[in-house]
Amino acid sequence: MKLVTAVIKPFVLEDVKNALEKLGVLGLTVTEVSGFGRQKGHTEVYRGAEYAVDFVPKIRVEVAVEDAVAERVVNAVVEAARTGKIGDGKVWVTGLETVVRVRTGERGSDAL
Amino acid sequence: MINTGDTAWVLAGAALVMLMTPGLAFFYGGMVRSKSVLNMLMMNFICLAIIGVLWTLYGYSWAFGNDAFGGLVGGDEFAGLGKTIGHMVGAAASGPPPVPWPGPDALPALAFVMFQLMFAVITPALISGAIADRTKFLSWALFVILWATIVYFPVAHWVFSFDGFTGVNSHGGWIANTLKAEDFAGGTAVHINAGSAGFALALVLGRRKGWPRDHIRPHNLPFVLLGASLLWFGWYGFNAGSALSASDLAGVAFTNTTVATCSAVLGWLLVEQLRDGKPTTLGAASGAVAGLVAITPACGFVSPLGGIAIGLIAGAVCALSVSVKYKFGFDDSLDVVGVHLVGGLIGTLLIGFFGTKNVNPAALGDDGLFYGGGLTQLGRQAIAAFAVMGYSFLVALVIGMVIKHTIGFRVDPEEETSGIDEAEHAESGYDFSALGAMATSGLAHYNLGGADKVGAATSSTGAKED
Numbered sequence: 001m002k003l004v005t006a007v008i009k010p011f012v013l014e015d016v017k018n019a020l021e022k023l024g025v026l027g028l029t030v031t032e033v034s035g036f037g038r039q040k041g042h043t044e045v046y047r048g049a050e051y052a053v054d055f056v057p058k059i060r061v062e063v064a065v066e067d068a069v070a071e072r073v074v075n076a077v078v079e080a081a082r083t084g085k086i087g088d089g090k091v092w093v094t095g096l097e098t099v100v101r102v103r104t105g106e107r108g109s110d111a112l
Numbered sequence: 113m114i115n116t117g118d119t120a121w122v123l124a125g126a127a128l129v130m131l132m133t134p135g136l137a138f139f140y141g142g143m144v145r146s147k148s149v150l151n152m153l154m155m156n157f158i159c160l161a162i163i164g165v166l167w168t169l170y171g172y173s174w175a176f177g178n179d180a181f182g183g184l185v186g187g188d189e190f191a192g193l194g195k196t197i198g199h200m201v202g203a204a205a206s207g208p209p210p211v212p213w214p215g216p217d218a219l220p221a222l223a224f225v226m227f228q229l230m231f232a233v234i235t236p237a238l239i240s241g242a243i244a245d246r247t248k249f250l251s252w253a254l255f256v257i258l259w260a261t262i263v264y265f266p267v268a269h270w271v272f273s274f275d276g277f278t279g280v281n282s283h284g285g286w287i288a289n290t291l292k293a294e295d296f297a298g299g300t301a302v303h304i305n306a307g308s309a310g311f312a313l314a315l316v317l318g319r320r321k322g323w324p325r326d327h328i329r330p331h332n333l334p335f336v337l338l339g340a341s342l343l344w345f346g347w348y349g350f351n352a353g354s355a356l357s358a359s360d361l362a363g364v365a366f367t368n369t370t371v372a373t374c375s376a377v378l379g380w381l382l383v384e385q386l387r388d389g390k391p392t393t394l395g396a397a398s399g400a401v402a403g404l405v406a407i408t409p410a411c412g413f414v415s416p417l418g419g420i421a422i423g424l425i426a427g428a429v430c431a432l433s434v435s436v437k438y439k440f441g442f443d444d445s446l447d448v449v450g451v452h453l454v455g456g457l458i459g460t461l462l463i464g465f466f467g468t469k470n471v472n473p474a475a476l477g478d479d480g481l482f483y484g485g486g487l488t489q490l491g492r493q494a495i496a497a498f499a500v501m502g503y504s505f506l507v508a509l510v511i512g513m514v515i516k517h518t519i520g521f522r523v524d525p526e527e528e529t530s531g532i533d534e535a536e537h538a539e540s541g542y543d544f545s546a547l548g549a550m551a552t553s554g555l556a557h558y559n560l561g562g563a564d565k566v567g568a569a570t571s572s573t574g575a576k577e578d
Contacts, residue, residue, distance in 0.1 A: 044329065045384075045388045045390060045392060046330060046392070046394055047392075047395065047447060048387065048388065048435045049435070049438065050388075051327045053327070
């Protein structure tokens with residue numbers, strides 16, 4: 001099993017979710033996060049005083065999937081999240097040792 | 113004889129002005145960080161409580177009692193609001209007193225007492241913005257008591273107390289009657305007064321930790337705009353109510369209050385558009401307040417076009433002057449100096465240019481420079497403005513230093529970092545966290561009057577339930 005993690009722009013979340021549903025992904029977890037990459041932050045002005053805001057709000061999407069579909073999931077996320085502008089985010093894949101469904105105690109692929 | 117229309121308007125005006133203090137609380141409260149919002153609201157709200165009592169005990173009497181000494185302070189005949197129930201105040205601002213006093217358009221004394229109370233409440237509240245995020249609450253309460261007593265009540269007498277108004281032979285303050293400077297609703301007594309005291313306290317307390325390097329951003333700009341809008345609404349009572357009559361003059365003041373505020377918003381936003389490239393919400397709210405401040409002294413003496421000019425100038429100049437604190441390094445946190453002191457000076461001085469008896473034939477002063485009155489009135493306006501500014505600054509500085517070196521004026525640096533709401537009020541303004549309820553470990557202590565610690569009882573009951 002693989003854990004696909006994507007940090008994306010907040011407004012593409014809907015597209016990413018739809019793309020994953022189309023692939024048959026049954027669940028995902030979404031978190032609001034802040035950070036910076038090459039996009040850096042932005043500036044805000046309050047009564048003429050300029051502040052540099054270093055961290056940009058992003059959304060982190062996590063999906064646990066079977067090894068066989070991981071590559072397709074990554075491609076779907078990348079396609080749905082791409083605007084072509086700086087700050088589109090990153091997607092990475094890590095291995096998952098164990099997954100347990102809390103309600104039933106099922107393990108491994110059955111728990112996904 | 114009591115004029116019922118006038119009385120109704122003054123009572124309604126008093127309620128409008130009352131609303132300004134909570135409005136100001138939200139205007140300021142939105143500008144501080146989320147960890148200080150309750151303290152900011154409370155610094156304003158406590159003024160309603162404290163001044164309401166002081167005003168009854170001696171404040172009204174010191175402001176509007178028959179002059180006790182050189183036009184500087186009123187006597188104590190109205191202490192405890194004696195001689196107000198069933199009594200009247202009335203006309204006689206100019207010329208010989210109408211016979212029989214108080215004339216055909218008198219007000220019940222207590223309607224006037226309550227109207228003026230609300231001015232006395234908001235003036236110290238305005239000061240709080242200069243020392244946001246770092247002030248010990250008890251020290252602030254003590255400052256409010258002392259400053260109102262030594263500064264506001266006497267200065268209200270200087271500016272607002274007219275000869276023959278609260279009694280047939282009563283004498284008022286020196287600025288209104290001897291100097292004949294014009295201040296319709298409190299550019300000097302309220303705004304210059306508060307702005308100048310705010311400057312003194314910003315110096316006494318010193319900068320907030322991390323200022324100006326750290327991001328100290330407004331935590332709730334919708335609050336700021338909401339508060340500014342409530343201020344604008346309440347200000348109709350402040351300015352048009354100061355006509356003390358449901359009259360043409362009230363209409364003039366109402367109109368000027370409106371047009372000056374509108375043009376001040378435009379003036380402030382224009383500066384931002386040209387300087388920063390973006391008009392901001394905070395700028396619009398601040399511009400509105402700057403315009404309201406500047407038109408306060410002038411609203412009963414200038415034409416609507418004069419009002420537009422005063423607002424435009426105030427909006428633009430205040431937008432530029434809020435940056436001065438960075439140049440000189442004093443942390444006037446929410447720009448009480450840049451908006452209230454500067455705005456108050458602009459409005460008070462511009463009466464010397466735009467003031468005209470065409471608008472208000474009963475005015476005691478002369479026409480301004482643009483109406484052929486020469487420099488006389490401008491000179492009087494300047495004397496009034498600088499007298500109030502100097503007196504308020506000096507006394508606030510002395511009171512501030514005394515408090516600082518006795519009971520202390522600032523919270524500990526650690527408390528300032530962790531948040532003044534928690535340190536001074538044992539509360540937090542917001543609970544947005546899903547963990548909120550779980551993050552507390554339940555009821556620890558419940559005061560039922562005795563010293564029993566219910567915490568122990570709770571845990572033993574808890575054990576039984578398990």
